[in-house]
Amino acid sequence: QKEVEQDPGPLSVPEGAIVSLNCTYSNSAFQYFMWYRQYSRKGPELLMYTYSSGNKEDGRFTAQVDKSSKYISLFIRDSQPSDSATYLCAMSASGGSNYKLTFGKGTLLTVNP
Amino acid sequence: DAGITQSPRHKVTETGTPVTLRCHQTENHRYMYWYRQDPGHGLRLIHYSYGVKDTDKGEVSDGYSVSRSKTEDFLLTLESATSSQTSVYFCAIAGGKYNEQFFGPGTRLTVL
Numbered sequence: 750q751k752e753v754e755q756d757p758g759p760l761s762v763p764e765g766a767i768v769s770l771n772c773t774y775s776n777s778a779f780q781y782f783m784w785y786r787q788y789s790r791k792g793p794e795l796l797m798y799t800y801s802s803g804n805k806e807d808g809r810f811t812a813q814v815d816k817s818s819k820y821i822s823l824f825i826r827d828s829q830p831s832d833s834a835t836y837l838c839a840m841s842a843s844g845g846s847n848y849k850l851t852f853g854k855g856t857l858l859t860v861n862p
Numbered sequence: 863d864a865g866i867t868q869s870p871r872h873k874v875t876e877t878g879t880p881v882t883l884r885c886h887q888t889e890n891h892r893y894m895y896w897y898r899q900d901p902g903h904g905l906r907l908i909h910y911s912y913g914v915k916d917t918d919k920g921e922v923s924d925g926y927s928v929s930r931s932k933t934e935d936f937l938l939t940l941e942s943a944t945s946s947q948t949s950v951y952f953c954a955i956a957g958g959k960y961n962e963q964f965f966g967p968g969t970r971l972t973v974l
Contacts, residue, residue: 790968792952792968793965798960798962800960849920850907
């Protein structure tokens, strides 16, 4: 079993839809959870960062962590064509240095006008 | 890109030649990382650095070496490039309240 599983998609939605992106993981030591957005031929851009379980909201984006189920989600409300990108989940067991991130392979999202 | 630059941005080279990629940061962050990104594999850590002259291996370090003689520069060297090292290489730095990782724009390397 891979440490982090992420459905590669592709996922295609109409503009204005609510998008749900998910990752599951097997390592119960993971405590820090991140979502990155990567546009084509660009570097990953940090979107959300959460520690332990719970929800975190930032504008149209909400990150959820359920450690009991080893499941994390990213919700995008009122999706826009500019949200079209690959979304990568990442997680880490260590704190301060955060030196070892384990990434999902990414989900390709297209938001159609 | 959080004060991170990578050079060159594109490179085509031949099998067996040495290649050095440079990552430069202006944030004065302690931690720097090299990743490669390949279809079907996602992002994989090659090497990382936790200070000047302090480096360690990641999960795919074979065939790669690194050096960090200054806080702002982290070099990745392919001693003898192979076609399997054709990839997109990303540098990242860690900083902020939780030492979140921020990525550079990437270097697209093709080994013929």
